[in-house]
Structure formats: structure tokens, C-alpha cells
Amino acid sequence: MTQLDVVYRYGVPPTPAAALAISRLREVYGIRLIQFDETARTLRVEYDATRLTEPTIHQLLRRAGLDVVERVQLYTTPPPPPPPAEAPQAR
Numbered sequence: 164m165t166q167l168d169v170v171y172r173y174g175v176p177p178t179p180a181a182a183l184a185i186s187r188l189r190e191v192y193g194i195r196l197i198q199f200d201e202t203a204r205t206l207r208v209e210y211d212a213t214r215l216t217e218p219t220i221h222q223l224l225r226r227a228g229l230d231v232v233e234r235v236q237l238y239t240t241p242p243p244p245p246p247p248a249e250a251p252q253a254r
Contacts, residue, residue, distance in 0.1 A: 165212040166195065169220055170205050170235040181228030188223055191215070205235060 177185060185206075188194055193214030198207040206229065208220050224231055
């Protein structure tokens with residue numbers, strides 16, 4: 164089992180009907196956790212990557228009625244290391 168998290172930012176807060184539909188997504192095999200952060204307007208989903216993919220999670224949320232604006236990057240790729248300094252040549 165491979166656990167992954169994905170975080171989405173939403174625009175319009177979900178309606179009561181959409182919130183109920185999103186809460187029912189917990190019944191989907193492979194979804195482990197759904198967590199709202201109302202102040203940041205984000206929704207975090209923890210899921211089993213051997214059962215589901217991120218595009219599937221996105222589609223399920225859109226079908227439930229969530230106004231998904233963007234996927235939040237959870238980490239940044241570090242910049243490449245600087246090239247090694249050249250050693251002075253002996254004369």
C-alpha cells in the first residue's frame with residue numbers, strides 16, 4: 164500500500180449538497196482521509212496510490228461539486244547543485 168496526499172485549492176465554498184457528496188467519497192475504496200481547511204480554502208485527500216490515481220481523485224471531487232481551482236504543490240524541487248569549482252592548474 165502506497166499512501167499519497169494531494170491538496171486542492173477551491174474557489175467557491177462547497178454547498179451543503181456538495182459537502183455531503185464529498186463526505187461520501189470516503190466510501191470509495193482507496194480514499195483514507197478527506198480534510199478541509201476553510202481558512203486556506205484547501206482540501207487534502209489521503210489515498211492509496213495502488214488503488215487510485217491523482218487524476219481520478221480530481222475527477223471525483225469535481226463530480227461531487229467542488230469548485231477545484233488548482234492543485235497545491237506540497238513540495239518544491241531543489242535547485243540543481245552548482246557546478247564544481249575548477250582547481251587551479253599547476254605551472
